[in-house]
Amino acid sequence: MTTAEPLTLYTAKVCPYAQRTEIALAEAQAPFTRYEIDLQNKPEWYAPQVNPASKVPAIAYGGPKVPADTPSPQSAKLAESLILVEFIADLFPSARLLPSDPVTRAKARFFIDTFSNKFSPAYAGFQFRGESPEALYKAIEALQGQLAGDGKWAVGDEFSIADVAIAPFLARLELAFSNDVGAFQVGEGKKVWETLQTDEKYAPLRSYWARLKERKSVKDTFYADHVLVQYNKRLANWRAPK
Numbered sequence: 001m002t003t004a005e006p007l008t009l010y011t012a013k014v015c016p017y018a019q020r021t022e023i024a025l026a027e028a029q030a031p032f033t034r035y036e037i038d039l040q041n042k043p044e045w046y047a048p049q050v051n052p053a054s055k056v057p058a059i060a061y062g063g064p065k066v067p068a069d070t071p072s073p074q075s076a077k078l079a080e081s082l083i084l085v086e087f088i089a090d091l092f093p094s095a096r097l098l099p100s101d102p103v104t105r106a107k108a109r110f111f112i113d114t115f116s117n118k119f120s121p122a123y124a125g126f127q128f129r130g131e132s133p134e135a136l137y138k139a140i141e142a143l144q145g146q147l148a149g150d151g152k153w154a155v156g157d158e159f160s161i162a163d164v165a166i167a168p169f170l171a172r173l174e175l176a177f178s179n180d181v182g183a184f185q186v187g188e189g190k191k192v193w194e195t196l197q198t199d200e201k202y203a204p205l206r207s208y209w210a211r212l213k214e215r216k217s218v219k220d221t222f223y224a225d226h227v228l229v230q231y232n233k234r235l236a237n238w239r240a241p242k
């Protein structure tokens, strides 16, 4: 698929938000320049010239073809993963990431809303602050209530922005919990992972994730070894008494 305009993605392998944009670009088979930002040592030009919030992901789109580390003032600078995923969907409509049926499109956005407002804070509470996993279990049930069902993607027969939004987080959940790397007590991550693997209550999420993790765009953009090394580096900090 082609766009006449140059597209540069500023991204980081560790970042789930950034992976969303990598999945969307992979789905669109879009040509783009990938530029890895070292979040521990960001280039001086990044915030002033690309994203004032100093976060990844960000996209520079249009303008003259220039090296990624000398962005042109003439390109549009765009940020926020969910906005970028919809931007990519708009640029490459044949990737069909935005459901064409208005009801299914609304369902996809509602699924993302539930993910952002319920799942995300509950996951971060357990993973990064060692809070009880109860809120996470509840959030998973809320998400499951919205899943289209067995053998389907999040909101129907077509892979969509809803799948793009959640995949990087489920990938990191599996990696962190099954390796017991997080702010939770030693053994607690593995225990929660075991519950999610065996409890009948979570069967819908299990079968959805089994399908989603095999999607090529998801597999090709998840740098598991790199993420695990980064998580292990942060472990002492996460487990430090608060």
Ligand SMILES: N[C@@H](CCC(=O)N[C@@H](CS)C(=O)NCC(=O)O)C(=O)O
Residues within 6 Å of the ligand: 014, 015, 016, 017, 018, 039, 054, 055, 056, 057, 079, 080, 081, 082
């Ligand atoms: N709401 C933003 C969140 C992006 C975000 O928090 N990115 C993190 C990395 S995962 C970041 O760049 N943090 C800045 C830093 O680490 O200095 C989005 O959806 O794009």
